[in-house]
Amino acid sequence: MVKKMNVESFNLDHTKVKAPYVRLVGVTTGVNGDKVYKYDLRFKQPNEAHMEMPGLHSLEHLLAEKIRDHLDNVLDVGPMGCQTGFYLAVLNNDSYDDIIKALAVTLEDVMIATEVPACNEVQCGWAASHSLIDAQAIAQEMLNERSQWSIVFKEE
Numbered sequence: 001m002v003k004k005m006n007v008e009s010f011n012l013d014h015t016k017v018k019a020p021y022v023r024l025v026g027v028t029t030g031v032n033g034d035k036v037y038k039y040d041l042r043f044k045q046p047n048e049a050h051m052e053m054p055g056l057h058s059l060e061h062l063l064a065e066k067i068r069d070h071l072d073n074v075l076d077v078g079p080m081g082c083q084t085g086f087y088l089a090v091l092n093n094d095s096y097d098d099i100i101k102a103l104a105v106t107l108e109d110v111m112i113a114t115e116v117p118a119c120n121e122v123q124c125g126w127a128a129s130h131s132l133i134d135a136q137a138i139a140q141e142m143l144n145e146r147s148q149w150s151i152v153f154k155e156e
């Protein structure tokens with residue numbers, strides 16, 4: 001038995017998951033009853049595939065900007081260091097279905113985007129590392145598997 005770690009995803013067996021998927025990581029309730037829902041948006045199969053940084057970075061900008069057009073109370077969209085997905089944190093929305101729908105329509109937005117938002121040296125920390133084409137390829141691949149997003153684990 002592996003020692004229980006502080007970070008939820010360190011306790012997740014990454015050999016048992018089946019990407020792409022959308023997984024509720026956990027819910028944190030504040031002292032006033034507000035709830036933060038954290039999701040694992042897994043685009044690539046762990047230890048088998050990953051996103052290259054320019055496409056991942058552009059997709060991060062696009063998701064962060066455009067998902068807020070479709071979903072209220074988005075706190076954060078951030079890439080995983082392993083380059084296989086993103087974390088999404090949302091305040092006071094317990095609907096998994098809302099998340100799925102918002103992600104799908106946001107990825108559709110990505111497919112028709114003509115530029116990456118904020119990819120300049122004033123608004124971004126590595127403005128040279130972007131690729132809209134690669135971001136769109138990742139988005140398309142994710143959209144193609146939409147019917148599978150709610151299935152997180154491989155069949156035994």
Ligand SMILES: [Zn+2]
Pocket residue numbers: 057061123124125126127
């Ligand atoms: Zn950036």
